[in-house]
Amino acid sequence: MKKTELELPVREAKPRKNGLTILIDNGAPVQSFKDVVNSSSDYIDMVKFGWGTSLVTHFLQQKIECLKDNNIGFFFGGTLFEKFLSQDKIDQYYNYCQEYHCTHVEISNGTINLSNYEKAQFIQDFSQDFTVFSEVGDKNPEAAAELESAEWLACIEEDLEAGADKVITEARESGTSGICGLDGEVRADVLGGIETSRIPLEKLIFEAPTKRMQALFINRLGPQVNLANIALSDVISLETLRLGLRSDTFFC
Amino acid sequence: MKKTELELPVREAKPRKNGLTILIDNGAPVQSFKDVVNSSSDYIDMVKFGWGTSLVTHFLQQKIECLKDNNIGFFFGGTLFEKFLSQDKIDQYYNYCQEYHCTHVEISNGTINLSNYEKAQFIQDFSQDFTVFSEVGDKNPEAAAELESAEWLACIEEDLEAGADKVITEARESGTSGICGLDGEVRADVLGGIETSRIPLEKLIFEAPTKRMQALFINRLGPQVNLANIALSDVISLETLRLGLRSDTFFC
Amino acid sequence: MKKTELELPVREAKPRKNGLTILIDNGAPVQSFKDVVNSSSDYIDMVKFGWGTSLVTHFLQQKIECLKDNNIGFFFGGTLFEKFLSQDKIDQYYNYCQEYHCTHVEISNGTINLSNYEKAQFIQDFSQDFTVFSEVGDKNPEAAAELESAEWLACIEEDLEAGADKVITEARESGTSGICGLDGEVRADVLGGIETSRIPLEKLIFEAPTKRMQALFINRLGPQVNLANIALSDVISLETLRLGLRSDTFFC
Known part of the structure; x- marks a missing residue:
């Protein structure tokens, strides 16, 4: 950032434990992808190749090298883990992640029928070789709405005990389902439950694909909140939200 | 696509008759356009230069060469045909399409007052030199809602008999009007009418600008459905939807 | 524009006083930014570096040179002016704008508590060295809704008298608040008040981030209306709307 005489929140330097910005790549073309990374690498901590896009991306290796x-x-997105699992090919997925020298693996049960207990076994397995981010919350809005606040907390704790480095709260790429209620708003009960729990904030990552959600989490939990599913086009906007340089978080 | 050990739907190779992905270019800058094409040409069958954008695009020839x-x-978008027609300059439009060596021409009546019968005459004329895609459905939501399912089918059949290679069902670039009802959802009556008709699926192209519509058509009609008005940024996402690699079509 | 045999509205050549298209840069990566400018510079009159993005943009100087x-x-966005003002550092903001050789400065009170009268003083000050665009309208939807039509006109006139070259009507980047009512539609009372006032249309700039708003202003006020907060991706689309080459303004 250019030096300024404004007083702004201080951001940890990379590599950091708080204030992570995790992008989702929905299949951006390769030059465009590099352009984003090269123009704003200080503000990007990680990139998720969303769902199964990595399988149909021609220049995946080029993208990975640019990130390195x-x-x-x-x-890779948790849905890809679930796809391999649904075809009983979890060893092949393990190999696939090793082949690409993934730094992290996402373990989720947002789409398939898999109990949190069963999910925890996979967290344990994958954490042998990878830093594991687990995900809590259903991609189906109705199913997600039925998960009570206490269950959210129990699932998060179970995942952390199983070896997850951090736990991601689901919100899809559109800001629906997961931690959002059927009205599309972040559920006050789940957020309140998290705030009053003993779970350290640095252990959580909130999917926040919309400006509205990003601003809400920053206003409520501070500029150092970890946020994921950030569109490639929103890196700079999110950084300004963290720094109070946009109307939505001006007074944070 | 990279070889994978997953079992996935098989896609026809290009040039194909089914599973067409037709992009809409809303006026993308030229390098960005090339980046999309070069990064994912296997998944792109055709590009429509939306409405009258071709007239104000500086590097149209460069884009066309990249496609070739x-x-x-x-x-070019059907609205441009309608604009020329509304100024009684249809010969000039014919020349315009020839000048650019268009492979296809879209003949529509989504904006101007032109009966399907009159439209069919133009289909016949243009099919002498071009492969014609005709379009059925009104861009005006209220007018579109009044078109009954049986009329949709009659229009489609009239267009095919007149020489249209395929018929496109209107949905604009925003997923409203045309085949969508006033509530923004794809009309069950029209879709049901199409399914029970004798019109071969390969003769139809569905405008499906939103992920919701893309998933609906794929889940209902299969991965080989022809889809149009796909944003440049959605090529990879759509390919994953066709392959069941995303939550929305995971079980298709 | 390529020569065409269509009869289309005539556009003033750059530099023009009417029909301005003012883009908002939300933090686009640098190559992508240049690509937009180089592909369509005839249609772009000005670029606003939205809110405080300029402070976290690595290649700001490169972008500025491309514009020159x-x-x-x-x-720079008015929110940045407000941020400096809120920390009592308005001289530093003045210097900041001089350092970058800004051609224009935006003076607003969309976020902070600042009366229109106080705002007018800053307009007067900054107009010594810069061409000033002032902004009227609140970013908070509820506060915006309370501003009556007569007050809008009074604020616009006060700003012009204080030295503003043009006055921008607020609508955020999402088309809410400002001149839009709580229902998201452009307020008929404010627009009607403007039309029947003696304020020349060339003195006004309407923020119109959505196609719906762009089409409304063009259909109502003509192709020569000044429009701002146009997304980088919408330059060509807006130009076609001005020329009646898209369904939404086909008959304008």
């Missing part, structure tokens, strides 16, 4: 050059971690 | 290099067809 | 090469003016 900029000290940015990466992993 | 990648065996991708192209045509 | 293409005879495109630029300024």
Whole structure:
């Protein structure tokens, strides 16, 4: 950032434990991808290659090298883990992640029928070789709405005990389902439950694909909150939200 | 696509008759356009230069050459045909399409007052020199809602008999009007009518600008459905939807 | 624009006083930014570096040079002015704008508590060295809704008398608040008040981030209306709307 005479929140330097910005790549073309990374690498901590996009991306290796050059971690979307699992090919998925030298692996049960207990076994297995981010919350809005606040907390704790480095709260890429209620708003009960729990904030990552959600988490939990599913086009906007340089978080 | 050990739907190779992905270019800058094409040409069958954008695009010829290099067809939006027609200059439009060596021409009546019968005459004329895609459905939501399912089918059949290679069902670039009802959802009556008709699926192209619509058509009609008005940024996402690699079509 | 045999509205050449298209840069990566400018500079009159993005943009100088090469003016978002003001550092903001050789400065009170009268003093000050665009309208939807039509006109006139070159009507980047009512639609009372006032149309700039708003202003006020907060991706689309080459303004 250019030096300024404004007083702004101080951000940890990379590699950091708080204030992580995790992008989601929905299949951006390769030059465009590099352009984003090269223009704003200081503000990007990690990139998730969303769901199964990595399988149909021609220049995946080029993207990965660009990330490595900029000290940015990466992993594949949890849906890909679930796809391999649904075809009983979890060893092949393990190999697939090793082949690409993934720094992280996301373990989720947002789409398939898999109990949190069963999910925890996979967290344990994968944490042998990878830093594991687990995910809590259903991609189906109705199913997500039925998960009570206490269950959210129990699932998060179970995942951390199983070896997850951090736990991601689901919100899809559109800001629906997961931690959002059927009205599309972040559920006050889940957020309140998290705030009053003993779970350290640095152990959590909130999917926050919309400006509205980003501003809410920053206003409520501070500029150092970890946020994921950030669109490639929103890196700079999010950084300004963290620094109070946009109307939505001006007074944070 | 990278080889994977997953079992996935098989896609026809290009040039194909089913599973067409037709992009809409809303006026993308030229390098960005090339980046999309070069990063994912296997998944792109055709590009429509939306409405009258071709007239105000500086580097149209560069874009067209990039498409030719990648065996991708192209045509101009039906609204441009309608604009020329509204000024009684249809010969000039014919010349315009020839001048650019268009592979396809779209003949529509989504904006101007033109009966389907009159439209069919133009289909017949243009099919002498071009492969014609005709379009059915009104861009005006209220007018579109009044078109009954049986009329949809009659229009489609009239267009095919007149020489249209395929018929496109209107949905604008925002997923409203045309085949969508006033509530923004794809009309069950029209879709049901199409399914029970004798019209071969390969003769139809569905405009599906939103992920919601893309997933609906794929879940309902299969991964080989022809889809149009796909944003440049959605090529990879759509391919994953066709392959069941994203939550929305995971079980298709 | 390519020569065409269509009869289309005539656009003033750059530099023009009417029909201004003012983009908002939300933090686009640098190559992508240049690509937009180089692909369509005839249609771009000015670029606003939205809110405080300029402070966290690595290649700001490169972007500015690209604009200068293409005879495109630029300024920083009004929220940045408000941020400096809220920390009692308005001299530093003045210097900041001088350092970057800004052609324009935006003076607003959309976020902080600042009366229109106080705002007018800053307009007077900054107009010594810069061409000032002032902004009227609150970013808070509820506060915006309370501002009556007569007050809008009074604020606009006060700003012009204080030295503003043009006055911008607020609508955020999402088309809410400001001149839009709580229902998200442009307020008929404010627009009607403006039309029947003696304020020349060339003295006004309407923020119109959505196609719906762009089409409304063009259909109502003509192709020569000044529009701002246009996304980088919408330059070509807006130009076609001005020329009646898209369904939404086909009959304008």
